[in-house]
Amino acid sequence: MAVEVRIPPLVQRVTGGARSLNASGVTVNELLADLDRQFPGFSKEIRDDSGQVHRFVNIYVNDEDVRFLNKLDTPVKDGDVVSILPAMAGGAA
Amino acid sequence: MTLPPLTPEDIQRYHRHLIIPEVGSTGQRKLKAAKVLLIGAGGLGSPAALYLAAAGVGTIGLVDFDVVDVSNLQRQILHSTSWLGKSKVESGKARIGDLNPLVNVVGYEEPLTSENAIRIFEQYDIIVNGCDNFPTRYLANDASVFLEKPLVDGSIFRFEGQATVYLPGKGCYRCLYPDPPPPGAVPSCAEAGVLGVLPGFVGVVQAIETVKLILEIGESINGRLLLFDALEMRIREVRVRRDPECKVCGEHPTVTQLIDYEEFCGVPHRESSVEAPVPVAV
Numbered sequence: 001m002a003v004e005v006r007i008p009p010l011v012q013r014v015t016g017g018a019r020s021l022n023a024s025g026v027t028v029n030e031l032l033a034d035l036d037r038q039f040p041g042f043s044k045e046i047r048d049d050s051g052q053v054h055r056f057v058n059i060y061v062n063d064e065d066v067r068f069l070n071k072l073d074t075p076v077k078d079g080d081v082v083s084i085l086p087a088m089a090g091g092a093a
Numbered sequence: 094m095t096l097p098p099l100t101p102e103d104i105q106r107y108h109r110h111l112i113i114p115e116v117g118s119t120g121q122r123k124l125k126a127a128k129v130l131l132i133g134a135g136g137l138g139s140p141a142a143l144y145l146a147a148a149g150v151g152t153i154g155l156v157d158f159d160v161v162d163v164s165n166l167q168r169q170i171l172h173s174t175s176w177l178g179k180s181k182v183e184s185g186k187a188r189i190g191d192l193n194p195l196v197n198v199v200g201y202e203e204p205l206t207s208e209n210a211i212r213i214f215e216q217y218d219i220i221v222n223g224c225d226n227f228p229t230r231y232l233a234n235d236a237s238v239f240l241e242k243p244l245v246d247g248s249i250f251r252f253e254g255q256a257t258v259y260l261p262g263k264g265c266y267r268c269l270y271p272d273p274p275p276p277g278a279v280p281s282c283a284e285a286g287v288l289g290v291l292p293g294f295v296g297v298v299q300a301i302e303t304v305k306l307i308l309e310i311g312e313s314i315n316g317r318l319l320l321f322d323a324l325e326m327r328i329r330e331v332r333v334r335r336d337p338e339c340k341v342c343g344e345h346p347t348v349t350q351l352i353d354y355e356e357f358c359g360v361p362h363r364e365s366s367v368e369a370p371v372p373v374a375v
Contacts, residue, residue: 009251010279019324056274063317063331083331085320087270088248088255090136090225090282 003031003076006083014041023082028059029072031082046084056087096122097151103195107149120308121149127307130154130217132205132233134181136282136292137223137247137299139171144300145221146189146196150307153189154217156201157181168289205229207351210236219306221245221299223292225281227273228354234259234266235351238342245303247295252288254295254321257333258302258314264335265342269318273358291323 002022007015015021023031036043046057053059059066060083066074076082099121110116127150131138134157145153159181161172176184182200189198201213214220214236222233222244237244241261248255259265298319305311317330340348355362
């Protein structure tokens with residue numbers, strides 16, 4: 001089963017520049033683990049040393065923030081789009 | 094509130110608004126009565142300021158303590174080469190005055206801080222955020238929440254932009270991002286670059302949402318975060334929900350007044366930072 005995962009610009013350095021990837025799994029956690037297998041270093045880009053997803057990185061299944069669903073255990077199915085959205089600072093003063 | 098009347102000059106200038114049923118004379122008078130504060134006269138503030146002024150927003154506040162640098166002109170269309178080295182607020186006032194002398198422009202040539210934010214914000218109806226750093230982003234959010242002002246937010250990075258509107262009682266930036274990234278984790282546009290045209294799009298989205306709020310028409314982008322990808326020319330959106338546990342706007346807020354936002358974001362205080370000249374990339 002393949003789910004599209006949208007990769008933010010800063011993480012694209014570990015995905016060979018790919019902006020969107022297919023990943024396998026039935027939960028968000030499994031998708032992220034699959035991407036870490038495909039692209040070593042992927043997890044380090046979005047998780048802290050204790051393995052938690054950074055607080056400034058939000059993950060959405062379709063248009064819903066997983067914090068308001070089942071967090072990383074939120075189920076995913078074929079055709080879902082998962083987005084990883086870190087906070088943006090700018091503005092461009 | 095009593096709306097100001099339209100002068101013959103207004104009626105000529107805003108003709109294309111006046112003939113739209115959703116705007117009309119009442120709408121134009123709402124625009125004339127409106128007071129909008131722009132945080133930052135930079136990439137996002139430039140297009141927002143120009144379009145809001147052109148549309149006839151009666152009072153526009155500009156907060157910016159910077160001067161016009163040549164590297165700004167790739168995207169900051171409020172400023173011009175003849176203003177290099179001069180204050181962005183003065184440059185903005187001159188440009189807006191030339192575009193629409195009927196607009197009252199109020200300049201604040203000072204950094205936005207926990208000391209002045211409330212005093213400045215309380216004079217405006219709507220806050221438009223075009224700042225370039227996390228401490229100001231959290232400060233603008235918290236001050237808007239405390240004063241119950243709508244915050245029209247925008248941010249950009251390289252080819253991607255985000256925009257939303259936070260309305261009082263309906264969620265805030267901290268519901269989306271409760272904690273700032275550690276310093277250095279998320280580069281700014283100054284560090285990572287930005288496509289010069291991109292802030293034009295996002296700043297105009299902010300201006301449109303601001304005008305809709307003033308006119309009380311349409312469907313606000315409140316509750317939705319617009320995600321714009323210039324490379325793929327795609328717009329998507331995700332939901333923004335009010336977090337009942339939000340420290341500022343939740344059920345049991347623990348932050349009830351402005352704090353030290355530089356400390357909160359782990360960045361050096363502005364006062365203590367040495368104003369070293371930034372090396373120019375070749």
